[in-house]
Amino acid sequence: MTARPHVVILGGGFGGLAAARGLARAPVDVTVVDRTNHHLFQPLLYQVATAGLSPAEIASPIRRILRRQRNTRVLLGEAVAIDVGAKRVRLADGEIAWDYLVVAVGAGHSYFGRPDWEAYAPGLKTLDDALEIRRRALFAYEKAEREDDPEARRQWLTFVVVGGGPTGVEMAGAFAEVARHTLARDFRRIDPRSARVLLVEAGPRLLPAYPEELSEKAKLQLEALGVQVWTGAAVTDVGASGVQVGGDRIAARTIVWAAGVQASPLARSLGVPLDRAGRVRVEPDLTVPGQPTVFVIGDLAAVEQDGGLVPGVAQGAMQMGGHAAANICRAVRGEPLVCFRYRDKGLLATIGRSRAVAVIGRWRLSGMLAWVTWLTVHIFFLIGFRNRFVVLFTWAWAYVTYDRSARLILGRGGPAPSRPSPPGRPGSTPSSAG
Ligand SMILES: Cc1cc2nc3c(=O)[nH]c(=O)nc-3n(C[C@H](O)[C@H](O)[C@H](O)COP(=O)(O)OP(=O)(O)OC[C@H]3O[C@@H](n4cnc5c(N)ncnc54)[C@H](O)[C@@H]3O)c2cc1C
Numbered sequence: 001m002t003a004r005p006h007v008v009i010l011g012g013g014f015g016g017l018a019a020a021r022g023l024a025r026a027p028v029d030v031t032v033v034d035r036t037n038h039h040l041f042q043p044l045l046y047q048v049a050t051a052g053l054s055p056a057e058i059a060s061p062i063r064r065i066l067r068r069q070r071n072t073r074v075l076l077g078e079a080v081a082i083d084v085g086a087k088r089v090r091l092a093d094g095e096i097a098w099d100y101l102v103v104a105v106g107a108g109h110s111y112f113g114r115p116d117w118e119a120y121a122p123g124l125k126t127l128d129d130a131l132e133i134r135r136r137a138l139f140a141y142e143k144a145e146r147e148d149d150p151e152a153r154r155q156w157l158t159f160v161v162v163g164g165g166p167t168g169v170e171m172a173g174a175f176a177e178v179a180r181h182t183l184a185r186d187f188r189r190i191d192p193r194s195a196r197v198l199l200v201e202a203g204p205r206l207l208p209a210y211p212e213e214l215s216e217k218a219k220l221q222l223e224a225l226g227v228q229v230w231t232g233a234a235v236t237d238v239g240a241s242g243v244q245v246g247g248d249r250i251a252a253r254t255i256v257w258a259a260g261v262q263a264s265p266l267a268r269s270l271g272v273p274l275d276r277a278g279r280v281r282v283e284p285d286l287t288v289p290g291q292p293t294v295f296v297i298g299d300l301a302a303v304e305q306d307g308g309l310v311p312g313v314a315q316g317a318m319q320m321g322g323h324a325a326a327n328i329c330r331a332v333r334g335e336p337l338v339c340f341r342y343r344d345k346g347l348l349a350t351i352g353r354s355r356a357v358a359v360i361g362r363w364r365l366s367g368m369l370a371w372v373t374w375l376t377v378h379i380f381f382l383i384g385f386r387n388r389f390v391v392l393f394t395w396a397w398a399y400v401t402y403d404r405s406a407r408l409i410l411g412r413g414g415p416a417p418s419r420p421s422p423p424g425r426p427g428s429t430p431s432s433a434g
Contacts (some may be wrong), residue, residue, distance in 0.1 A: 022325025163259030164201030271363030
């Protein structure tokens with residue numbers, strides 16, 4: 001009896017999981033390797049970061065999701081390099097050989113050559129990130145309550161979100177709701193409603209992937225919530241005490257980075273051309289140029305279609321995962337691989353309670369209708385019946401009461417680290433406030 005081909009899938013996110021599921025009945029053995037033990041529903045991370053949901057409500061153990069798939073095993077491990085010639089992946093603590101490889105390790109944040117900004121302005125990609133942002137934001141209100149100096153208090157009550165894409169818009173809207181509604185009556189010395197929430201975007205408008213009219217509607221909806229929106233405003237420095245935007249200094253203690261995406265550095269070990277964001281320029285069938293047994297999918301792949309790139313969204317990753325699985329089945333049967341074609345199912349971004357924008361086919365929605373669509377889609381795609389049920393109940397409760405039940409400060413509460421900024425850069429000295 002000959003051994004069945006071994007398919008190794010790196011990453012149990014949207015792409016990796018779709019690939020694994022697509023191979024459920026294939027005559028292959030599958031190994032899914034992820035550095036975390038859970039699949040994360042990233043579109044709802046901002047809810048964890050703003051205390052609306054708890055981590056377990058948006059994440060599920062990968063082992064549990066795939067437990068009924070008999071040809072599949074799941075390993076907790078971090079891939080550190082890919083040796084294409086030897087058909088082996090080097091893990092932080094071992095090695096694994098493949099016949100077919102699917103690389104779906106996604107992307108992280110880009111600080112545009114200033115990795116030192118990350119300490120002051122965390123991005124939102126993992127549950128750890130979300131919990132850190134939640135900790136900083138809630139801690140800021142606690143510090144403000146005990147602060148006598150009005151300037152320092154104002155600094156604690158200023159929240160800056162850098163980047164006006166969907167994540168930035170969602171974060172800014174949620175910060176404003178927390179300030180105006182959730183915490184409004186919880187403090188005695190400060191009025192949380194006086195908190196300032198700023199959304200800073202370098203480009204000319206918010207949500208650049210959306211039609212212009214929806215960008216404008218998103219801006220108006222944010223402003224109605226009390227968010228100050230600055231467009232055409234590039235951040236030139238970030239420090240412990242705030243951000244510099246051109247000539248303006250914004251004193252703030254809570255800063256969130258939602259401005260740039262950089263593909264996983266694992267892509268470099270494939271030794272093929274990458275685009276500016278570090279993504280692998282794959283062939284139309286999703287294989288790596290010159291490597292017909294290696295597929296790269298999801299946020300790590302630069303896939304050209306109709307003169308543009310397939311967007312880095314969950315739908316794109318899932319469709320690529322399914323396609324890579326189908327192509328592996330074809331290869332195992334000795335058939336030629338077929339080209340991938342992305343089917344655009346639309347764009348959705350929420351701004352707050354009853355506020356959202358959506359593009360679905362020729363429809364452009366905003367306000368309540370877009371929000372209900374957003375809610376339905378997100379509940380539908382959440383993994384696990386329990387999660388769907390709990391999230392629906394939590395949102396229904398929050399809708400009626402404005403409450404956010406996950407308002408816990410975990411870990412040793414503290415502000416962003418007060419490391420000195422590089423010399424000669426304006427406005428980035430550690431604050432003495434607080
Ligand atoms: C805050 C946020 C909000 C978003 N909102 C939306 C939205 O509303 N709608 C939408 O369509 N898209 C949204 N996206 C984008 C969407 O989540 C991504 O496009 C999608 O997750 C990409 O899927 P992927 O499988 O390529 O990567 P991911 O889903 O990121 O999965 C990558 C997996 O690889 C693992 N991994 C990484 N490195 C290694 C390694 N070296 N070794 C082993 N495992 C590794 C990770 O732990 C992770 O499980 C959002 C993204 C973020 C960050």
